[in-house]
Amino acid sequence: MGGERSYTIGIAGAGVAGLASATLLAWGGHQVTVFDQFPKPRSTGSGLMLQPTGLAVLEAMGLADRICAQGALIERLFGKSHPSGRTVLDVRYEALGEGKFGLGVQRTALFELLNEAAMAAGATIVPDTKITSLRAALGGRIRIVTRWGQRSEQYDLIVDALGARSVLSPEKGHEFEYGALWTIVNWPENSPLAPRSLEQRYELAARMAGVLPVGVSTSDPVPKAAFFWSLTADAYEQWRKAPLKRWRDDVLTLWPDVEPLLAQIVSHDRMTMTNYWHRTLKQPYEDRVVHIGDSYHCTSPQLGQGANSALLDASALAASLRSSDTIEQSLTSFHQRRRRHVGLYQLASRVATPVYQSDGQVLPRLRDRIAGPLSGIYPVPKILASLVSGFIGNPLRDIGINEIKPPVVVIDEENRQEPQNGSPTAAL
Numbered sequence: 001m002g003g004e005r006s007y008t009i010g011i012a013g014a015g016v017a018g019l020a021s022a023t024l025l026a027w028g029g030h031q032v033t034v035f036d037q038f039p040k041p042r043s044t045g046s047g048l049m050l051q052p053t054g055l056a057v058l059e060a061m062g063l064a065d066r067i068c069a070q071g072a073l074i075e076r077l078f079g080k081s082h083p084s085g086r087t088v089l090d091v092r093y094e095a096l097g098e099g100k101f102g103l104g105v106q107r108t109a110l111f112e113l114l115n116e117a118a119m120a121a122g123a124t125i126v127p128d129t130k131i132t133s134l135r136a137a138l139g140g141r142i143r144i145v146t147r148w149g150q151r152s153e154q155y156d157l158i159v160d161a162l163g164a165r166s167v168l169s170p171e172k173g174h175e176f177e178y179g180a181l182w183t184i185v186n187w188p189e190n191s192p193l194a195p196r197s198l199e200q201r202y203e204l205a206a207r208m209a210g211v212l213p214v215g216v217s218t219s220d221p222v223p224k225a226a227f228f229w230s231l232t233a234d235a236y237e238q239w240r241k242a243p244l245k246r247w248r249d250d251v252l253t254l255w256p257d258v259e260p261l262l263a264q265i266v267s268h269d270r271m272t273m274t275n276y277w278h279r280t281l282k283q284p285y286e287d288r289v290v291h292i293g294d295s296y297h298c299t300s301p302q303l304g305q306g307a308n309s310a311l312l313d314a315s316a317l318a319a320s321l322r323s324s325d326t327i328e329q330s331l332t333s334f335h336q337r338r339r340r341h342v343g344l345y346q347l348a349s350r351v352a353t354p355v356y357q358s359d360g361q362v363l364p365r366l367r368d369r370i371a372g373p374l375s376g377i378y379p380v381p382k383i384l385a386s387l388v389s390g391f392i393g394n395p396l397r398d399i400g401i402n403e404i405k406p407p408v409v410v411i412d413e414e415n416r417q418e419p420q421n422g423s424p425t426a427a428l
């Protein structure tokens with residue numbers, strides 16, 4: 001059934017969800033055009049964690065080796081509370097058995113990998129296009145409308161991958177009180193920081209600092225770390241006006257070991273403020289528009305699932321188009337494949353956020369008392385490792401990951417041939 005038809009597909013947004021779906025849909029024989037507001041294709045932001053679920057999608061796409069070569073292997077998520085020194089977060093991937101790990105990556109590295117894959121697959125990427133809305137065209141097809149009122153050609157299907165602030169998403173969602181300041185710095189040699197852990201320090205839930213090793217990028221071979229500091233959205237202006245030294249001293253009281261990272265933050269401009277939004281669409285599609293990635297489900301990054309869920313969405317969408325006869329059936333199928341996993345993780349993130357980022361006293365104090373001891377009692381270590389890995393709800397079963405067929409690249413002595421879309425590969 002299905003899989004025979006080729007559609008024209010317009011993808012709004014060249015982030016993780018947009019570029020991964022562009023690659024997979026172009027491999028499926030569809031004509032794909034991706035639009036983004038950036039003047040040149042690029043990514044913003046610092047680092048993120050790829051979980052075993054996201055890595056499984058990249059592996060099926062034939063991209064895991066490359067991202068693993070650049071990223072930093074993460075074995076453990078570890079957090080301590082100040083001033084008690086109590087362990088309040090301790091999750092080890094090894095609880096799931098050998099070969100399971102997280103990967104800290106620079107956003108640039110992931111973006112470059114996916115951008116290159118989408119272009120090699122034959123997708124067209126159109127930069128410098130600020131999307132404002134959609135317009136119905138003849139025969140149920142749809143056009144994208146840009147800031148200057150220009151209309152794109154008509155598409156059979158529009159994929160909204162515009163992220164947490166998508167102008168195409170039917171709901172805005174709720175903004176969390178706390179966001180965070182983020183930056184990328186050089187990983188300090190000979191430092192007491194753990195090179196294979198995402199580490200955090202908390203004082204209740206109102207103050208939090210974190211360090212994630214994120215490896216290298218193509219343009220810079222020096223290993224990096226992402227450093228983040230929790231901050232309320234309305235405290236940002238005040239933070240910018242205050243002397244940087246006062247903030248540095250504040251962070252150092254919480255976590256003296258980060259001194260070599262802070263020494264590299266020489267101006268307020270080195271830190272970027274990011275606000276977090278929470279939204280879960282009950283139905284992530286209308287007629288011929290489907291919302292994927294953060295546009296469908298955004299939240300705070302407490303559980304580090306966003307980019308991984310975006311990869312799962314992209315894979316589920318491609319599988320749904322392969323196995324359905326019509327676009328309408330594909331979109332229903334996409335929702336069925338993703339609904340349960342998305343629902344579970346959105347709920348878990350919503351519940352976890354006030355425990356780690358809020359002005360509350362009761363939940364963080366309870367956390368300080370029970371999280372450490374609990375994380376050592378069987379079967380809690382395995383449950384926690386499954387949760388952060390993205391495995392709860394068994395998402396890989398539902399997305400058609402085994403059907404992904406990356407193109408075979410044939411290399412002979414004299415000519416390096418271009419990828420052939422849709423060819424099977426012996427590796428799968």
Ligand SMILES: Cc1cc2nc3c(=O)[nH]c(=O)nc-3n(C[C@H](O)[C@H](O)[C@H](O)COP(=O)(O)OP(=O)(O)OC[C@H]3O[C@@H](n4cnc5c(N)ncnc54)[C@H](O)[C@@H]3O)c2cc1C
Nearest residue numbers: 013015016017037048049131163293294301305306307308
């Ligand atoms: C600080 C922070 C830390 C995070 N840490 C993690 C982590 O450790 N692990 C993890 O898995 N996830 C993490 N996430 C979440 C993750 O970044 C997102 O879930 C993921 O990037 C979503 O991908 P996306 O493609 O849906 O959206 P995005 O990556 O946001 O891409 C959206 C794209 O749409 C474009 N766009 C937006 N509006 C317009 C417009 N009007 N016109 C044209 N183009 C437009 C943007 O330029 C962008 O390229 C973190 C998020 C933040 C903010």
